[in-house]
Structures are given as structure tokens and as C-alpha cells.
Amino acid sequence: MDEIKDLMAAARCGSAQGQLIDLASGTSHFDIREHADLTLDAGALSDIARYGDCMGMYSLRCGVSDFLAEIHGVRIEPARIMITDGASGALTIALGALLHPGAEAIIPAVAYPMFSVVAEHFGARCISVPLTSEFKVDIDAIAAHVTERTRAIVLNSPSNPFGTVLEMSELRRLASLGVPLVSDEVYSILSYDGRVPSALELDGDHFVINSFSKAFAVPGLRIGYVVMPERLVNATKSWRRLVNVATSMPSQVIADRLVRNGPAIIRAHREFLHARRDAFVEVARDLDLALVPKNGMFGVIDVSSSDRASDAIARDLVLTQRVSVVPGADFCRLAQHDDAGDFLRVNFSCSRTVLTEGLDRLHRYLSV
Numbered sequence: 517m518d519e520i521k522d523l524m525a526a527a528r529c530g531s532a533q534g535q536l537i538d539l540a541s542g543t544s545h546f547d548i549r550e551h552a553d554l555t556l557d558a559g560a561l562s563d564i565a566r567y568g569d570c571m572g573m574y575s576l577r578c579g580v581s582d583f584l585a586e587i588h589g590v591r592i593e594p595a596r597i598m599i600t601d602g603a604s605g606a607l608t609i610a611l612g613a614l615l616h617p618g619a620e621a622i623i624p625a626v627a628y629p630m631f632s633v634v635a636e637h638f639g640a641r642c643i644s645v646p647l648t649s650e651f652k653v654d655i656d657a658i659a660a661h662v663t664e665r666t667r668a669i670v671l672n673s674p675s676n677p678f679g680t681v682l683e684m685s686e687l688r689r690l691a692s693l694g695v696p697l698v699s700d701e702v703y704s705i706l707s708y709d710g711r712v713p714s715a716l717e718l719d720g721d722h723f724v725i726n727s728f729s730k731a732f733a734v735p736g737l738r739i740g741y742v743v744m745p746e747r748l749v750n751a752t753k754s755w756r757r758l759v760n761v762a763t764s765m766p767s768q769v770i771a772d773r774l775v776r777n778g779p780a781i782i783r784a785h786r787e788f789l790h791a792r793r794d795a796f797v798e799v800a801r802d803l804d805l806a807l808v809p810k811n812g813m814f815g816v817i818d819v820s821s822s823d824r825a826s827d828a829i830a831r832d833l834v835l836t837q838r839v840s841v842v843p844g845a846d847f848c849r850l851a852q853h854d855d856a857g858d859f860l861r862v863n864f865s866c867s868r869t870v871l872t873e874g875l876d877r878l879h880r881y882l883s884v
């Protein structure tokens with residue numbers, strides 16, 4: 517992804533013809549400003565120019581608790597909710613609380629790359645377990661890899677990039693393996709195919725991670741949260757204080773405002789994405805879709821019939837077609853099969869005109 521971003525920046529400055537079309541971004545094109553006020557006046561800012569609580573603003577944690585009760589039907593005490601610097605901050609805090617050198621973390625083989633990067637940073641050995649042919653987590657294979665050194669099983673439902681979901685029965689089976697789950701659910705709120713089951717419903721020492729970046733389309737605020745097991749709240753708090761003290765207060769004040777109107781904003785965001793998904797499926801008719809997306813903002817295009825690797829295709833697409841996508845290879849740090857990353861991830865939440873032009877360029881390139 518870094519290489520694609522650099523190439524996009526160079527393409528924007530260059531003299532090549534044609535507008536650069538960005539289908540690589542990880543953010544929804546939903547315009548939150550049509551639904552909420554993101555401004556803070558000077559008076560409000562001067563009131564909050566101090567260190568915040570390492571757990572986050574109490575009113576925001578209460579707001580998140582109400583929001584989770586409304587969206588997932590589960591009541592979580594604010595004492596277990598810590599506000600973090602995005603889901604990225606939440607992952608660092610959760611994995612840092614669980615892992616140590618010599619520990620093992622089980623991670624699906626095609627996954628958001630940060631999971632293994634952070635786990636390795638804490639000295640853990642990452643055990644990759646390939647997905648099934650339907651891009652789902654293979655629970656029997658995970659069970660077979662649990663050892664006395666396993667300290668975490670990292671899950672992502674709906675997954676980035678495939679959008680596949682873990683059913684409640686599957687979450688229960690995973691929890692029964694006796695290892696803490698770290699469940700990244702940043703896309704769960706943006707499902708337009710019914711409620712996505714959440715690890716919040718499980719008993720046990722699990723960490724559940726979420727973010728405002730995706731749900732409210734505000735990644736620049738850097739607001740996320742982790743729901744901690746009660747038993748580990750104090751240890752996690754101590755560790756978090758050492759990581760970066762507390763999350764930005766101005767961002768928390770804006771997030772507090774967003775979450776109070778959260779269910780209405782999310783309804784509007786889901787409707788927006790549902791319509792963009794329908795347009796995508798129609799416009800992508802001539803491309804080989806790996807599956808029809810049921811949540812979030814990404815589609816996955818199968819390029820296994822090409823003789824080129826996905827990263828080479830993505831590079832070529834920016835340089836010759838001026839369209840950016842994320843290569844499947846970026847999600848395969850741990851994958852053991854050479855062909856696991858034979859796909860391109862496309863953000864379909866842009867306007868239909870932009871999407872049509874972007875996919876036309878993609879199709880033209882892949883048809884040669």
C-alpha cells in the first residue's frame with residue numbers, strides 16, 4: 517500500500533493525461549459533515565487543552581456504551597471501555613497486554629497486515645492459518661494450532677478485505693478453545709445484510725476492538741475503542757498510560773457529539789453504502805468479483821487468471837491507467853500459498869461516475 521500511495525502522489529504531480537482515480541482508499545466517501553457538526557470553537561478548545569484520562573472521556577465512554585447497546589443489543593459497562601487512537605491504538609493496547617516474547621498469536625493467513633506486524637513487534641510468533649475456499653476462518657485448523665504458548669487468536673469480522681462474517685456459533689467455538697480472542701469489528705456496524713454477531717456477547721477474557729474511522733467516516737479524528745475483559749482492566753490501563761497517556765481531547769469531544777446521534781448517522785451511512793454496493797455490482801459486471809459485498813465499502817476482484825502478481829498489476833494500474841487499487845499481496849504477509857493474494861481490493865463508495873471510469877480502466881487493462 518505504501519508503494520501505491522507513493523506512486524499516486526507522483527502521478528498527481530506528474531504531467532500524464534487523465535484524472536487519477538483513487539479506488540484504494542480505506543475510508544468511506546460518506547460525507548459526515550452533512551449529518552454532524554465537526555467544529556469546535558476557541559473557547560471549547562481552551563477548555564480541553566490538558567491531558568485527558570487514560571481511559572478516555574467518561575461521557576464518551578457512556579455514549580459508546582449506549583451506542584453498542586443499540587447496535588449490538590449488548591450492555592457494556594463504561595468501566596470496561598477505553599478510548600484509543602483509532603482501532604490501531606486499540607490493537608496495540610490489546611496485543612501489548614496479551615503478548616510477550618515467546619508467545620504465539622494465531623492469525624488468519626489473508627488478513628489486515630497490522631495484526632501480524634504488531635504481534636511480531638511484541639516478540640510473539642505469528643501462526644498463520646489459511647482461510648477456507650470461501651474466505652472464511654477455518655476453526656478446526658485454528659484449534660489444531662493452539663498450544664500452551666498461544667496467547668491470542670486475532671479475528672476480524674467482517675473481514676478486511678473479504679467482508680466475511682463469523683457467525684455467533686463460530687465465535688462461541690473459537691472462545692471455547694480457551695485462548696483470549698482479539699476481535700477487530702471495525703466494519704461490523706456498516707453491515708447492510710442484518711446484524712453482525714459480536715464477540716461482545718461472549719464470556720471470557722476477550723478484547724473487542726472498534727473505531728469511529730469506518731463507522732462515522734472520520735479516520736482523521738483517530739478515535740477508536742477497546743472493550744476489555746474486567747479482569748484485565750487495571751493491567752491494561754497501566755500499560756496504556758505508558759503507550760501514549762491518553763487520546764486527543766478535541767477529537768474525543770467531537771466523537772462524543774457523533775456517538776450521541778450515532779444510530780441515526782449509521783442508518784444513513786448504511787443506506788449510502790448499500791446503494792453504492794448495488795451500483796458497484798452492476799458496473800463491475802465484466803470483472804470477476806470474488807464475492808458480492810454485504811457490508812463495508814470494499815469489493816474484491818479476482819485476478820488469478822492473470823499471469824502477473826497483484827502488486828505488479830496495482831503498480832501498472834497507477835502508472836498506465838491512473839487508477840489505484842490495493843493489491844491482495846498486501847494482505848498476505850503471513851500467507852503460505854503463492855496465489856492467496858491474487859486479487860485487487862476496490863473501494864466502491866465513490867460516486868457512480870468515478871467508479872464507472874475507474875472500473876472501465878481496470879477492465880481495459882485486465883483484458884489486454
Ligand SMILES: Cc1ncc(COP(=O)(O)O)c(C=O)c1O
Nearest residue numbers: 542602603604628676727729740
Ligand atoms: C480491519 C482493520 N482494523 C483496523 C484498522 C485501522 O483503523 P483506525 O483508523 O481506526 O486505526 C483498519 C483500517 O483500514 C482495518 O481495516
